Amino acid sequence: MKRPTIHDVAAAAGVSRGTVSRLLNGDKYVSPAARVAIERAISETGYVVNRAARSLVTQRTGSVAMVLSEPHEKLFEDPNYSTLIRVAIRMLAERDLSLVMMLAGDEGDRERVVRYVRGGHADGVLLVSTHAGDPLVEALGSGGPPAVSCGAVIGHENVIPYAAADERLGARQMTEYFVAQGRKRIAMITGPMDTPGGIQRLEGFAEVLGRKATSKLIAHGDWTQASGERAMTELLERAPDIDAVFVASDLMAAGALAALRAAGRRVPDDVAVGGFDDSSVALSTHPPLTTIRQPLAEMAQETIRLLLALLDGAKHVDPVILPTELVIRESA
Amino acid sequence: MKRPTIHDVAAAAGVSRGTVSRLLNGDKYVSPAARVAIERAISETGYVVNRAARSLVTQRTGSVAMVLSEPHEKLFEDPNYSTLIRVAIRMLAERDLSLVMMLAGDEGDRERVVRYVRGGHADGVLLVSTHAGDPLVEALGSGGPPAVSCGAVIGHENVIPYAAADERLGARQMTEYFVAQGRKRIAMITGPMDTPGGIQRLEGFAEVLGRKATSKLIAHGDWTQASGERAMTELLERAPDIDAVFVASDLMAAGALAALRAAGRRVPDDVAVGGFDDSSVALSTHPPLTTIRQPLAEMAQETIRLLLALLDGAKHVDPVILPTELVIRESA
């Protein structure tokens, strides 16, 4: 009834523990004869290596912690996570690493995460949606296992390697498209200004419009649909002559569409609307959203690649910035 | 530089390993004096228990595996996962259990999962979106750690405990609402017929309509928006006089709305549309969807509760079925 150990395998194969261990860990010094004998013994006994025992001696755990810093309520409104989780599981599994999920929404959570990570329970850390000034970053600090982030960590760009979409480029693409269409009064609804998406999408917008990007034409949201609706209503009050609006996320854009409809504006005839993300909502709105596609899968892949490089002992890795793409549908 | 061990704590507190271990594991026989000394020593040294060493002797890992059986492409289109993951992390963390994510999309994945679980690397298994006939269920079988599922596992309802929404009730609620409104030709777009949501929502629909639920009025989708659009187009061809359609998911309903719009039908005037899930798309469509809300958070909570009960040694737990709720918006 007991689970077979490396001893049992060794006995069944007629070799010693050491030889079995060498085979398991890819050491080259194993004779062909021993190799086949051990492989047979393994499949006969149904042996699976005991990770706890291995961890104890190697001082590595074979797992990576994914830390979600989003405040609890809005966690996962963002569809990006799903891609990241999927890709992460896949790529880590290839290296026999497992992905353990952690929440860092409040102080208690953060303390738990720090204890966990500094206690040596993870070989690496994968930060997600970490806001500017998040104390977690300092707390993890140096001395612990390597950490990377999917999306830049504001204020720590040089400390925490990351892969991200070129947010500024995406914002420029949309804004330039509006300009090329002859739109004159172009407004923007941003994300929270303590996130890279909030800050950099606004920067790209401002780069194109220059002094035309007045604060009167800029409203802030918090990524939720409701906040998009609110911000749009506000903008229409402030500047009724708006003829285009760049919204920093599709979900907020869906809210903006509702506000425009309520105000009797036709989209795109009266007001052009541009979103960001190319998420599934972009297709379910009416009209479907013209938006900016981020290369989510590649972002995830590159993020994991950075982490793996660090786990392999790389001293330093450079951030990866990936291009975005304008997807034209009917809202603009 | 080395991480402090239980020895270091014991030395700093002037007691023995055993006493520290007893305190850590909640044994009652620890004197007040020893208690404070140890607690001080722990915080001074920054000691964190080494889970690997603990696992080695206790034969438990302190982790639960969440196994996602969705085929890769459509993974996470379903927003239910996010709630489940969040709740699972939370509740497990309270018991110092961590959540490790695994994919079981293809044969290779499944083998990995089975090795992992049967190899004793998880104390429990949390199945998600497991389809009928999934070989994984057999492979995990008995003898391994306890397993539960969020949502019934078709064909294994008596083997794998689960918490789920009352799918039939939800379907009845929507169908009865259509009937009460005087709709005469009521169609349905189902989910895949190897999932509980696919099967049972159709059953509830049929329970209300009886023989009026002819196969001419029933089309099948695969949960995706595109499949909803396809199915709706198909239904309109088969039965152009449809005046209501119950779609088994909001995302597919968004597709159905597009098909209806393309066919020039007004919603809800010509055709009433009902969705299922009350996900975020239900609000971003035009018109907003009348739909069925599932108590996602409670489903997740109850699922974890079942698992914890089994981990605590319960021999048997009963499935939990939670009521759904009709949410009336503008599409019906």
Added chain:
DNA sequence: AGCGTTACTGTGCACGTTCACAGAAGCTTC
């Protein structure tokens, strides 16, 4: 023949914890 190199194998120890056990000290009870 002697020596170095390559290919392979077995053994003892350490990793950090829990658990069973033995035992000490203080109290109550006969």
Added chain:
DNA sequence: GAAGCTTCTGTGAACGTGCACAGTAACGCT
């Protein structure tokens, strides 16, 4: 004052693995 609780403490063994090391055999080279 002996015996029996209760409360608390320390100690040795065991969990299953990887790694350093020692050792063997075969081979090529001088």
